[in-house]
Amino acid sequence: GNSVTQMEGPVTLSEEAFLTINCTYTATGYPSLFWYVQYPGEGLQLLLKATKADDKGSNKGFEATYRKETTSFHLEKGSVQVSDSAVYFCALRIQGGSEKLVFGKGTKLTVNP
Amino acid sequence: DGGITQSPKYLFRKEGQNVTLSCEQNLNHDAMYWYRQDPGQGLRLIYYSQIVNDFQKGDIAEGYSVSREKKESFPLTVTSAQKNPTAFYLCASCQQGGGHYNEQFFGPGTRLTVL
Numbered sequence: 222g223n224s225v226t227q228m229e230g231p232v233t234l235s236e237e238a239f240l241t242i243n244c245t246y247t248a249t250g251y252p253s254l255f256w257y258v259q260y261p262g263e264g265l266q267l268l269l270k271a272t273k274a275d276d277k278g279s280n281k282g283f284e285a286t287y288r289k290e291t292t293s294f295h296l297e298k299g300s301v302q303v304s305d306s307a308v309y310f311c312a313l314r315i316q317g318g319s320e321k322l323v324f325g326k327g328t329k330l331t332v333n334p
Numbered sequence: 335d336g337g338i339t340q341s342p343k344y345l346f347r348k349e350g351q352n353v354t355l356s357c358e359q360n361l362n363h364d365a366m367y368w369y370r371q372d373p374g375q376g377l378r379l380i381y382y383s384q385i386v387n388d389f390q391k392g393d394i395a396e397g398y399s400v401s402r403e404k405k406e407s408f409p410l411t412v413t414s415a416q417k418n419p420t421a422f423y424l425c426a427s428c429q430q431g432g433g434h435y436n437e438q439f440f441g442p443g444t445r446l447t448v449l
Binding site: 257262263264265266267270310320321322324325326327 | 338340365367374375376377378379382384392424426428430436437438439440441442443
């Protein structure tokens with residue numbers, strides 16, 4: 222089956238620290254990979270995406286590279302800000318069909334000033 | 335402004351009652367989805383619909399029902415058969431087909447609490 226495994230949180234960092242949130246996946250086909258962010262009390266927003274091996278998604282200083290050989294899509298940011306405090310979800314979608322997403326359990330990030 | 339609206343934001347229900355959560359989108363998207371979010375569980379798919387008058391069960395459909403009579407609307411009914419309905423419910427929509435870049439857009443969510 223298809224599944225996504227994220228590192229367990231919560232993660233607490235100081236402002237300007239380096240962030241890595243690990244994500245690995247299992248998929249029967251050739252997935253597209255996504256990172257979504259959820260700010261407190263809100264819905265999810267797409268942060269970045271990659272659709273094939275070696276693609277790098279990037280947005281707002283966040284990056285993730287689609288690594289087929291390690292089935293991974295780790296999220297990184299070089300210098301986090303207090304405003305980055307949120308829950309981050311890794312997700313995959315198998316091409317074709319219903320466009321269903323399979324989500325990881327989410328990782329809560331808190332950035333302290 | 336195009337987007338997805340969910341109402342109400344907070345909903346309280348007595349045990350044994352059915353309740354309907356609203357989801358409306360003006361993005362002209364074909365597909366709509368309902369997810370349930372529980373602490374530490376991520377998002378789980380309840381139902382989805384790829385076209386008007388058609389819908390499919392997701393991973394946790396038991397105790398829920400939906401309808402898709404209009405393209406822009408996809409209401410979710412939480413029935414009394416749902417054993418543990420207290421959760422945060424998220425609606426999403428997506429344009430079908432056209433390649434890889436079909437982003438799912440999410441509404442702000444409805445927090446349902448069963449008293």
